[in-house]
Amino acid sequence: MSRIISIAGAAGDRDEAVAREVEKLKRRVIWSERAGGDSWRQISFLYRAADRFGSRVFGHSFCRGEIGDKGCSTGSCCRCRPDVFAYEQKVLDLLPKRQGASGYCPFFNLVRKNCGIYGVRPFGCRIYFNLASSAYYCCNPNDTTLQLFDNLKPHLERILGAYQGGYGG
């Protein structure tokens, strides 16, 4: 698992708020086929659900204190290969990407320290926030995090195709 949401360390009100959003996201993903028979509509629904989740949990996250006008000060969560499903892999294969051994995702903008493909970034990237209080969880998801992604995975596969692991293109 290279990149997924971390909900470790959340406590009290924040813990409850995040847990509510996690459950809402699960329900939306499970119900995504209700968006209609058209696969494009379903994909759009999934991404909107992920972005909605992100907008709700951002304020509870460690990221809130790190991200300024120019993006995150470290971008260390993008020091990875982003998790992708078959549909997403095909999309990313079409995009220009950086070669080399920076250790960062090939789509990470090393100058601006932000995602170079923000509008089409994969589902896993859209729901990734560090919701703990330590930078350690920027790139070290805990068991709860892994469980969340595992729970979503079979539902995402119905629409996005088979899980491919970390993007290696």
Ligand code: SF4
């Ligand atoms: S998870 Fe960490 S590295 Fe990634 S945007 Fe948030 S604060 Fe920055």
Ligand code: SF4
């Ligand atoms: S696709 Fe964008 S958000 Fe996802 S890991 Fe790469 S640079 Fe980061």
